[in-house]
Amino acid sequence: MDRKAIARHPPDEELAARAAAGSRAAFEELVSRHSPRLFFFLRGRCESETDIEDLIQEAFLRAFRSIDRYDPRWKFSTWLYTTAVRLAVSRHRSRRAEPLPLDVETAECPSPGPQETLIRKEEVEAGANIWELARALKPSEYEALWLRYAEEMPVKDIARTMKKTQVGIRALLHRSRLKLGKRLRSPAHSAGLREVRPVEQKISVL
Numbered sequence: 565m566d567r568k569a570i571a572r573h574p575p576d577e578e579l580a581a582r583a584a585a586g587s588r589a590a591f592e593e594l595v596s597r598h599s600p601r602l603f604f605f606l607r608g609r610c611e612s613e614t615d616i617e618d619l620i621q622e623a624f625l626r627a628f629r630s631i632d633r634y635d636p637r638w639k640f641s642t643w644l645y646t647t648a649v650r651l652a653v654s655r656h657r658s659r660r661a662e663p664l665p666l667d668v669e670t671a672e673c674p675s676p677g678p679q680e681t682l683i684r685k686e687e688v689e690a691g692a693n694i695w696e697l698a699r700a701l702k703p704s705e706y707e708a709l710w711l712r713y714a715e716e717m718p719v720k721d722i723a724r725t726m727k728k729t730q731v732g733i734r735a736l737l738h739r740s741r742l743k744l745g746k747r748l749r750s751p752a753h754s755a756g757l758r759e760v761r762p763v764e765q766k767i768s769v770l
Contacts, residue, residue, distance in 0.1 A: 576640035584631045591631065594640065595624050602648060604714065608699055608706030609652040619655065623648040642721040645711065649725055652703075697747045698740075705740035712737055 574582075576597070582590035602620050610616045626647050627634075634643055695714075698706050704726065711717045711725060719737075723730045 577636050580631060580634050580640045581636060583628075584634060591628055594627075594644075598641065598644060599624075601715065602644070604695065605645065605707065605710050606648060606652060608701075608710070609656065609703045615655075619648060619651055622651055626651070638724075639717075639721060641715060642717065642725055645715070645717075646725045649707065649727075694744070694748070698744055700747065701740055701743055704736060705743065708733060708736045709740050709744065 576594060579590040579594050583594065599620055602623065603616055606616045606619050610619065623644065627644055634640070695710070698709055701709075707726060708722060711722045712719070717725070719730050719733050722728075723733045726733065728736070
């Protein structure tokens, strides 16, 4: 990337430094860059678009409030995703004790909002139905796959984000790839293998 391109699209870490120095525009650019991808990531832990958007808003609010403590030695995305994971885990724990509504079986499913519609459009255009299959995995398995192959995070950063050892992350990725591979090869999805095979090949390599 040349200097003009860098000037037009500064790296996240530079924007974070500007935000820490008081630039609201720099932080707004970070929000714009990461909101759609964070939406994808949190789909593994949330059941509704409303829950996802609430978590995204809270994650960015916490990031904004503590941006002066951001350590530029770490990628901004690693720092942000660590915050999002902690919030998601905390919300899940607080909701486990909540009773289900009496009309849970007949509750009307809300129509997709603009964020969900945009994500679905991008999925179709990118042939990303592999991530729809991945959503059926355990949340930790989905998250590990997303961070490694969608965000292209190194294993050490994934370990930091998910609060696991690097050995544990490698084992989790291996197990997740095996499970996803079985789903991709199942008869129900055999017709779509041609479209997802390039992504499957990428996921097959650590």
